[in-house]
Amino acid sequence: xxxxxxxxxxxxxxxxxxxxxxxxxxxxxxxxxxxxxxxxxxxxxxxxxxxxxxxxxxxxxxxxxxxxxxxxxxxxxxxxxxxxxxxxxxxxxxxxxxxxxxxxxxxxxxxxxxxxxxxxxxxxxxxxxxxxxxxxxxxxxxxxxxxxxxxxxxxxxxxxxxxxxxxxxxxxxxxxxxxxxxxxxxxxxxxxxxxxxxxxxxxxxxxxxxxxxxxxxxxxxxxxxxxxxxxxxxxxxxxxxx
Amino acid sequence: xxxxxxxxxxxxxxxxxxxxxxxxxxxxxxxxxxxxxxxxxxxxxxxxxxxxxxxxxxxxxxxxxxxxxxxxxxxxxxxxxxxxxxxxxxxxxxxxxxxxxxxxxxxxxxxxxxxxxxxxxxxxxxxxxxxxxxxxxxxxxxxxxxxxxxxxxxxxxxxxxxxxxxxxxxxxxxxxxxxxxxxxxxxxxxxxxxxxxxxxxxxxxxxxxxxxxxxxxxxxxxxxxxxxxxxxxxxxxxxxxx
DNA sequence: CTATATGTGAACGATACCGTACGTACAATA
DNA sequence: TATTGTACGTACGGTATCGTTCACATATAG
Numbered sequence: 001x002x003x004x005x006x007x008x009x010x011x012x013x014x015x016x017x018x019x020x021x022x023x024x025x026x027x028x029x030x031x032x033x034x035x036x037x038x039x040x041x042x043x044x045x046x047x048x049x050x051x052x053x054x055x056x057x058x059x060x061x062x063x064x065x066x067x068x069x070x071x072x073x074x075x076x077x078x079x080x081x082x083x084x085x086x087x088x089x090x091x092x093x094x095x096x097x098x099x100x101x102x103x104x105x106x107x108x109x110x111x112x113x114x115x116x117x118x119x120x121x122x123x124x125x126x127x128x129x130x131x132x133x134x135x136x137x138x139x140x141x142x143x144x145x146x147x148x149x150x151x152x153x154x155x156x157x158x159x160x161x162x163x164x165x166x167x168x169x170x171x172x173x174x175x176x177x178x179x180x181x182x183x184x185x186x187x188x189x190x191x192x193x194x195x196x197x198x199x200x201x202x203x204x205x206x207x208x209x210x211x212x213x214x215x216x217x218x219x220x221x222x223x224x225x226x227x228x229x230x231x232x233x234x235x236x237x238x239x240x241x242x
Numbered sequence: 243x244x245x246x247x248x249x250x251x252x253x254x255x256x257x258x259x260x261x262x263x264x265x266x267x268x269x270x271x272x273x274x275x276x277x278x279x280x281x282x283x284x285x286x287x288x289x290x291x292x293x294x295x296x297x298x299x300x301x302x303x304x305x306x307x308x309x310x311x312x313x314x315x316x317x318x319x320x321x322x323x324x325x326x327x328x329x330x331x332x333x334x335x336x337x338x339x340x341x342x343x344x345x346x347x348x349x350x351x352x353x354x355x356x357x358x359x360x361x362x363x364x365x366x367x368x369x370x371x372x373x374x375x376x377x378x379x380x381x382x383x384x385x386x387x388x389x390x391x392x393x394x395x396x397x398x399x400x401x402x403x404x405x406x407x408x409x410x411x412x413x414x415x416x417x418x419x420x421x422x423x424x425x426x427x428x429x430x431x432x433x434x435x436x437x438x439x440x441x442x443x444x445x446x447x448x449x450x451x452x453x454x455x456x457x458x459x460x461x462x463x464x465x466x467x468x469x470x471x472x473x474x475x476x477x478x479x480x481x482x483x484x
Numbered sequence: 485c486t487a488t489a490t491g492t493g494a495a496c497g498a499t500a501c502c503g504t505a506c507g508t509a510c511a512a513t514a
Numbered sequence: 515t516a517t518t519g520t521a522c523g524t525a526c527g528g529t530a531t532c533g534t535t536c537a538c539a540t541a542t543a544g
């Protein structure tokens with residue numbers, strides 16, 4: 001595995017980890033590990049994509065850009081998934097604007113190498129299809145969630161997903177960032193975070209959030225968190241048996 | 243094609259129509275045409291499904307059922323698509339609760355026959371994958387739409403999609419029905435519909451809506467309509483060339 | 485050290501939508 | 515004709531969220 005940064009990088013991407021050993025070996029030999037820095041736009045909407053991106057940790061948000069300049073997250077992706085879903089549906093253009101919200105590292109695999117892997121290792125295609133299904137569940141739940149649920153529930157849910165996707169109780173995200181991805185005012189996020197901090201669920205200073213009590217977050221979140229979490233869990237069984 | 247009802251039924255489902263002639267012939271020989279009546283729940287969430295359902299006209303809403311009893315539409319499906327997306331992702335369980343909102347007819351094709359068709363006619367799998375992509379676009383746009391857009395925009399968008407999916411300017415849907423699928427009060431829908439009627443976009447009496455001026459609806463809707471409409475159009479080219 | 489940018493708290497009125505309730509008009513049925 | 519059910523209009527107070535703005539604290543850069 002080539003790495004552009006120095007460090008100790010075991011792939012923690014759950015899709016890659018669930019593959020058969022030979023497929024893992026193949027993909028890791030072709031993968032390049034790159035840093036995803038906060039705010040980085042990985043692809044523009046409609047752009048041809050050159051690489052599939054498998055995050056090791058952190059959060060990438062698929063952003064919708066509206067004509068009036070507002071933007072909001074369509075879905076978020078971490079180490080349970082990958083960027084490049086449109087690829088397995090056929091057609092090489094992205095259908096969203098993946099933007100890094102919580103930084104981390106990721107394995108970049110070129111479309112050519114991925115094609116070769118799909119050709120030679122059926123488990124690769126299977127794993128990507130399983131993820132496509134769980135992403136669909138995420139999207140469906142999010143549609144309903146955004147219709148029915150309140151700011152505090154949605155913020156809590158977002159923080160829980162983020163917490164699942166980092167390897168620490170502390171990670172970097174500002175209230176401004178949360179307000180952008182959830183399409184609400186920063187003032188609303190501020191008020192909600194204040195309530196959550198007072199309740200003992202988390203603490204934060206200047207963009208550093210520490211989750212101190214997940215159970216409180218879970219109780220203030222909506223059922224959508226659990227549903228999506230379950231879909232992710234079932235899409236990445238610990239090890240492929242095939 | 244077997245038909246349980248008497249009548250003149252040419253399949254108007256755009257996925258089926260885009261297939262190669264031999265695939266169409268095969269599927270039509272196995273399909274059963276059934277009436278979808280208003281309010282009918284085609285599958286419960288998580289149920290094993292036995293048939294894929296290809297609507298000829300009308301609107302089927304994939305409903306989310308929340309624990310508190312509220313429900314809301316995750317996505318809607320008409321003659322541009324089919325029920326049974328989870329099938330092509332692998333796994334035989336539904337991930338939503340398809341419910342008929344605007345009645346019509348549909349071709350029901352058993353999973354066994356569909357498997358056989360996919361095996362023998364590559365264009366079937368291709369067409370389903372193309373639709374999976376456009377459904378993903380619909381879901382992504384809907385997530386953003388439900389975050390950012392107002393009642394009038396969302397009602398207008400829903401009516402435009404419905405209008406695309408029936409073969410007439412008049413179709414059956416109550417304000418109560420719209421309020422259910424959009425997760426808003428009937429009173430809100432009533433107020434919006436009143437404004438739309440005063441603007442000359444539509445008229446209605448007791449569950450019969452007539453679209454009188456699409457352009458007004460389009461101007462009061464949001465950009466999400468056009469984006470989703472485009473995705474549907476590109477997923478069903480007039481005729482497969484392959 | 486100073487200047488600037490960033491992250492957060494707090495407050496204002498405005499407004500969109502909520503839950504609920506009630507009245508009216510039409511349709512179907514008896 | 516009387517009764518019942520359905521579809522729709524409307525109105526009330528309540529509240530979540532909006533848009534905006536000012537204040538302040540802390541980190542970062544020069």
